[in-house]
Amino acid sequence: MNVVLEINADRLLEDLKRLRTFGAAGPGVVRLALSSIDIESRNWLAGRMTEAGLDAMVDGVGTVFGRSRKSGPVLLIGSHTDTQPTGGWLDGAMGVIYGLEIARALSESDDLSHLAVDVASWIDEEGTFSAFLGSRSFVGQRVEESIRSAQNREGLRLQDALERAGLSGRPRVRLEAARHRAYLEPHIEQGGRLENAGKSIGVVATIVGIHEVRLRFTGQRNHAGTTPLSIRRDAGAALVCFIQRMNEAFRQLADADTVWTVGRIELDPGSLSVVPGQADMHLQFRDANTTRLHAMEVKLTELVRDFNAEGGVSVQLARLSEPEEPVTMNAELRAHVARAADAVAPGQWMQMPSGASHDAQVIAPHLPSCMVFVPSIGGISHDFIEDTNEEDIVRGCRVAGLAAVSILKELWGTPS
């Protein structure tokens, strides 16, 4: 691999830092999808795309799309620039600016200026109104229902937010099968695996699947002074006991990347002097392997059945959302990214799952997709202090750029 794409590190970092000023909050960013500051940032981004020679637009749902004017097969590079309520400056934003920089670098190259890259900032990846709205609209999922009914935390309807931003009437960008041949999403890792392993690049193999359930324990509310332990039906104590059993059972099924999280526990009535009559827990489990996810689901059902068979406190299992199945990245694209990583950062990269969700999982069923990660300092994300070393940011862009060239050359039939 002897092609070199000249990434302009200063320009890359300047654009990232400029984008950070839209909604800046200390070191972090508050730029919720379709807020006025988000719309400002989208107009700025569209301007930067135009300066880069792309045909740029903010589409009918808010996605910023920079369309290459070049002919031939197109690599789509994208991510998102909306943030969490207490967001970091790189989550999503970095991948979008990588796309912009790679498009510019290709145009400036004597040998590579024929290679076409479209750049996207998908709207509302974070789900302020409706998660993955931009990428879902792009691949042709029906989003009308979301637009009509989704609301943000303040009760503002998505439809009204789009109206207010002047986007309602606009066309929505759609996947063009003959044109779009591959999707690359660069992103910060948002976890601590790379840092712990001492690596600087992650080549994503799979985006993990997610199951989310609620377990509700029903016992008998009672006076905490006058009710002996022997006759209590304490829903909270039952919940704690269930978690123990579940942890033991899941450990038997798990590998090193399997995760499960009890993120919420509520005891009713929640008073010092009252034995809880009801207890709820929210459980999420994630894995890259569909078979394992289903085995965990089956085990959970068994644990619930056994628990209920014992009498005393009863437990009911309910889904909190439709399960998201794991999404495997395209093997050929992954190989391009791995080769690029090995060229730029020999010995410093690793294959890994993505524990977080990304627009790539929406796009992958419709377009061969891949992802590349750079380390998050301390593994911290969705927090104002989220950060990545500048040299890691620049290195990641070099890997993404090299992978882009390699993918596009193969699409042209001129592999390097």
Add this chain to the structure above:
Amino acid sequence: MNVVLEINADRLLEDLKRLRTFGAAGPGVVRLALSSIDIESRNWLAGRMTEAGLDAMVDGVGTVFGRSRKSGPVLLIGSHTDTQPTGGWLDGAMGVIYGLEIARALSESDDLSHLAVDVASWIDEEGTFSAFLGSRSFVGQRVEESIRSAQNREGLRLQDALERAGLSGRPRVRLEAARHRAYLEPHIEQGGRLENAGKSIGVVATIVGIHEVRLRFTGQRNHAGTTPLSIRRDAGAALVCFIQRMNEAFRQLADADTVWTVGRIELDPGSLSVVPGQADMHLQFRDANTTRLHAMEVKLTELVRDFNAEGGVSVQLARLSEPEEPVTMNAELRAHVARAADAVAPGQWMQMPSGASHDAQVIAPHLPSCMVFVPSIGGISHDFIEDTNEEDIVRGCRVAGLAAVSILKELWGTPS
């Protein structure tokens, strides 16, 4: 014990049912201390006391006090007529009406009309403003600070509630050492021990002590998808693990009457996709034995120390209230009650601790005190459906009446 005190069962039950109409809510009662309906009920109660030949008043904090006009040693019989926000009809009320009925029955008796009983309905046992306000004021505790600063849930200050009820300027009834020689508090059990044991009368040996603490676990908030279990510092998982260890340790120290309750758990931020960075639990433990309570406290401190020594998630222990130490009932008075129980309900009574708090624990350090319990159906209290069989109510009053006669005769030096 051949004395018989003629309890008028119809009159007893009629008064209880009349009192139930003040604040009736279905089968239950909402009669929060110093609410307008509570004041109405107090005026009615004072009227009934006057009809019974007592000098009755509602005092400067709201306690209804019926003072015997007889000379000689006085037995004080009391409890409370204020209720929980969703209260039952007997919690407190029963003991007060027992006192009223016993005072009437004594006056109507040819042989016993010289025996003097004062009757009290202590204000705010339930702590709408300040728990045990009436009994605390009676025994001479300083309640000025409570009157100035205590508020109900709606933010109404106790001082203003007293003003509004026209009570502010009134004298407050006080314990008279030369006059008041013993205190008897009849009450519903509020638990299921009597019912489970098939008994109809409980002779209270001790009112249990109560310790209330908060345990705060501090870990690291993290993304629930990208953070492997191996590097998590999950405050919620640590809390669950701690409860297991605590349950095991407390089981070693406990007897059949020891209780401990985790009534509240809060995970922060409480989101499905976030590893909890902080977790709080509220723990209450009760026991009749001071030594055991202290052993539990010491064990808890050890568990906390050991947990922190392991690294990872840290835990801090904080008191939620001043510990209430167990209060032992006066042995001689208890013997009177036990003999009365055995006379009225041979083989159907038992000695037992009170798991709940009562005004008797405030009064006991100042005046020899005892309590008698009747069963609660299903062990349910602090609930609209709280109830006791009418025959148990009447039987309880017969036991209390007989005990009252026995105690007073001994005070007169003419034991039966």
